[in-house]
Amino acid sequence: MAKQHVTAVINGEETEFLCETQQTMLDVLRDVIGLTGSKEGCASGDCGACSVIVDGRLVCSCLMLGVEAEGKTITTIEGVADGETLHPVQQKFLEHAALQCGFCTPGLIVAAKALLDENPNPTETEARYWLAGNLCRCTGYDKVIRAVMDAAAVMRGEAAR
Amino acid sequence: MSSLSYAAPTTVDEAVKLLAGASGLAKVLSGGTDLLVQLRAGRLKPDLIVDTKKIPGIIGIRKGSDGGFVIGAATPGAEVEANAELNAAWPGIVEALDLIGSTQVQGRCSLAGNLCNASPAADSVPALFAAGAIAVVVGGKGKREVPVEQIPTGPGRTSLGKDEFILEFKLPPRGARSGDAYLRFIPRTEMDIAVVGCGINVTLDEKGVCTAARVALGAVSPTVIMVPEAAQVLVGHTLDADTLAKLDAAAQAAAKPITDKRGTVEYRKKVAGVLARRVAAIAFDRAQGKTNGKAH
Numbered sequence: 001m002a003k004q005h006v007t008a009v010i011n012g013e014e015t016e017f018l019c020e021t022q023q024t025m026l027d028v029l030r031d032v033i034g035l036t037g038s039k040e041g042c043a044s045g046d047c048g049a050c051s052v053i054v055d056g057r058l059v060c061s062c063l064m065l066g067v068e069a070e071g072k073t074i075t076t077i078e079g080v081a082d083g084e085t086l087h088p089v090q091q092k093f094l095e096h097a098a099l100q101c102g103f104c105t106p107g108l109i110v111a112a113k114a115l116l117d118e119n120p121n122p123t124e125t126e127a128r129y130w131l132a133g134n135l136c137r138c139t140g141y142d143k144v145i146r147a148v149m150d151a152a153a154v155m156r157g158e159a160a161r
Numbered sequence: 162m163s164s165l166s167y168a169a170p171t172t173v174d175e176a177v178k179l180l181a182g183a184s185g186l187a188k189v190l191s192g193g194t195d196l197l198v199q200l201r202a203g204r205l206k207p208d209l210i211v212d213t214k215k216i217p218g219i220i221g222i223r224k225g226s227d228g229g230f231v232i233g234a235a236t237p238g239a240e241v242e243a244n245a246e247l248n249a250a251w252p253g254i255v256e257a258l259d260l261i262g263s264t265q266v267q268g269r270c271s272l273a274g275n276l277c278n279a280s281p282a283a284d285s286v287p288a289l290f291a292a293g294a295i296a297v298v299v300g301g302k303g304k305r306e307v308p309v310e311q312i313p314t315g316p317g318r319t320s321l322g323k324d325e326f327i328l329e330f331k332l333p334p335r336g337a338r339s340g341d342a343y344l345r346f347i348p349r350t351e352m353d354i355a356v357v358g359c360g361i362n363v364t365l366d367e368k369g370v371c372t373a374a375r376v377a378l379g380a381v382s383p384t385v386i387m388v389p390e391a392a393q394v395l396v397g398h399t400l401d402a403d404t405l406a407k408l409d410a411a412a413q414a415a416a417k418p419i420t421d422k423r424g425t426v427e428y429r430k431k432v433a434g435v436l437a438r439r440v441a442a443i444a445f446d447r448a449q450g451k452t453n454g455k456a457h
Contacts, residue, residue, distance in 0.1 A: 004167060021167040021210060022200060044198045046352075048265055057239055057268035063197045064269070065190070067167050068212060111264065132351040133263020 008069040010035070011079025019066035026050045028066035029076060037077035037106045041135070048134035051107040051114075052076050058114040060133075077106035080113055088151040089113050091161065098147040100138035108134045112148045120156055124149060169212040173299045173328065176211055181301050181324035183209045189326045190214075191235035192269030194262060195278040211326075219328060222247060228334040234273035234296075234327040242267070251332060252447060253341030253360055257288035260345060263352060273327040279313040280354075282380040286313070287360030288343040290377035290387055294332055300325030310377075313384040339364040340447025342440045345379070346432050348423075355380045356424045359412070359436040361444045363395060369449060371395045376408075376441075380423075381416035381433050388415040391437060400445045408441055409434035 003018040010033065017032050026043075029035045029052070038061055041047035045063040052061045053075040061076075080087045089112045092098070099105045108131065115122060115130045122130065127148050128141075136144065153159035170176040180187050185208030190196055199205040213219050214235050222244050225231045230247055238258050241247065248255050261270050261284050275285045276296070286309070294309045301324040309330070312319050321327075341362035345355035358379030364372050376391040391411035398404040418429035446452075 021165040024197065024201075043201055045194055045262065045266055048263060051265055054268070057237065058265050059268040060263075060265040062201075063192075063194050063266070065167070065193065065197070065210070065212075067169075068190075068193075068214075070169070114264075129351065130264050133265045 004067045006067055006070045008071065009073040011074070011076060017066070021065065021067060023066045025052070025054075025061040025064040025066050025069055025074075028069070029061060032066070035076050035078050038110075039103055039106055041103065041107075046133075046135070047104070047107070048111060048131075049104050049107040051110045051134065053110060053114050053117075056117075058111055075110070075113075077110050080109060087113060088154040088161065089116065089148065092147040092151040092154070093144075096143045096147040096150065098140060098143040100136075100140050104134060104136040104138075108136070108144055112144075112151065115148070116152050116155055120152060122149075122152060127152075164208060166209045167212065168209065169215045171215045171217075173216055176213055176216060176326065177299060177301055177324050179209065179211050180326070183323075185209070187211060187323070189277070191219075191271040191274040192237060193274075194266050194270045195274060213326060216328070225331055230332040232272060232330045232332070234329050235271045238267035238270045239264075241272075250335040251292060251341055253343045253362065253444065254285065254288045254292055254294075254332070257343035257345075257358075257360060258285040260284040260343075272330055276309060276312055277319050277321065277327065279315065279317050279319050279384065281316055281383055281385060282355040282358065283385060284343070284345055284355060284358055284379070286385040287358050287377035287379040288341065289330065289360075290385055291341055291343075291360035291362040291375045292332055293362070293375055294330045296327045297329045297331060298325050299328045304328075306331070310385075310387050315383050336364055338366065338448050340444045340449075342443035342447060344436050344440050344443070346436060354423070357381055357416070357418075357429050357432040357436055358385075359433065359440045361437070361440045363441070363444045363448050365445065365448045369399045369445070371398055371400075371445075376412070376437065378412060378416060378433055378437075381418040381429055386415065388412060390415060395441065400441060405438050405441070408437050412437035 039049035041049035045060045050061040187209040188207040190212040219233045219235045343360040345358035347353035360377045363374045374392040374395040376388045379385045394407040413430045413434040416430045416433040
């Protein structure tokens with residue numbers, strides 16, 4: 001079958017690409033469009049390193065076909081910052097040193113952003129359950145949770161940036 | 162070069178024609194959280210993928226003409242969980258679906274996918290069985306309504322024809338003093354597959370005596386199973402110690418599990434009895450308006 005032509009809004013920009021049916025959205029992001037921030041950890045939806053936001057919902061881009069992106073609005077890690085200004089979640093990940101090797105970090109930041117978009121005032125338990133699908137093999141979860149809770153407070157205007 | 166074709170039809174008729182006309186294996190795509198893993202692993206080599214999500218009504222929740230809920234087959238878990246009315250009427254179905262995978266998986270996974278993937282350990286399926294849900298199946302011969310327990314026929318196998326797929330699920334109108342619940346046992350708190358799962362749906366009279374019950378067990382047989390013997394134990398009784406003991410025994414007797422890395426036969430049977438007791442207690446409480454929030 002010939003490649004399929006797909007049009008989607010990716011990080012605010014209308015984007016056209018060609019892909020084969022079996023290429024996942026993650027394959028398309030990394031290998032076709034060149035957005036390599038989203039990582040392939042497991043390729044089976046278990047690790048969350050490829051997390052993106054599609055029409056407001058957090059999904060694993062490895063569990064979505066590229067052709068399914070037609071007409072969708074997608075945010076990847078590359079679209080989280082506002083130009084040169086880091087998103088509060090990104091800023092707090094730096095301040096709390098909430099990463100070691102960094103491979104899980106793009107997925108964690110996208111997932112945390114999706115959480116705070118939906119629930120600006122999560123409890124720590126809610127944040128931990130929300131992020132349970134983002135695996136960190138360096139086991140840095142506590143710092144991640146502190147960064148997310150701190151970012152939430154910043155976004156609510158209750159803490160300094 | 163790829164030989165895998167993709168189609169995203171916008172009508173049922175178009176989708177049925179595509180499935181019927183496929184030369185090789187055709188797979189229906191809803192959320193894809195199982196299908197894409199199977200494609201990637203090479204376990205499935207379809208020639209055609211029919212994405213049903215553009216068919217009107219296949220995503221969304223509405224009230225049917227009889228007052229019961231109608232849930233679109235491909236409605237993602239996150240959308241089901243956000244529906245307050247459905248949560249109030251069928252908390253067991255919602256909590257069962259909510260147990261599938263991570264937040265990311267919830268953004269895509271669907272009731273139809275969970276049912277048609279036909280895993281014996283599928284979390285939402287015992288709850289759908291217990292609820293008496295009806296699958297609205299569409300195909301070349303038109304539309305038919307099938308009790309959900311007639312859909313899975315074995316691990317990874319269903320009773321659906323080549324040109325058939327599920328369009329939506331109908332839940333019966335919710336009467337007074339009714340409640341449902343689902344629990345699964347896993348050795349950790351999140352992100353695991355059921356060692357045993359149990360869904361129970363009951364209706365009580367004013368005195369708390371059970372007048373109707375449906376009990377389903379997961380992960381103890383090649384498919385999720387209905388356990389009418391366990392339901393019979395409940396009908397005509399309040400949830401006293403004697404009834405609970407009989408329910409436990411009936412669940413254990415119905416469980417025909419295998420030994421694998423998640424548990425032995427003996428262990429799974431024991432857990433089936435324990436879960437049945439706990440799920441019944443939650444369902445009875447909910448039927449009597451004693452809301453205790455989520456069951457897990």
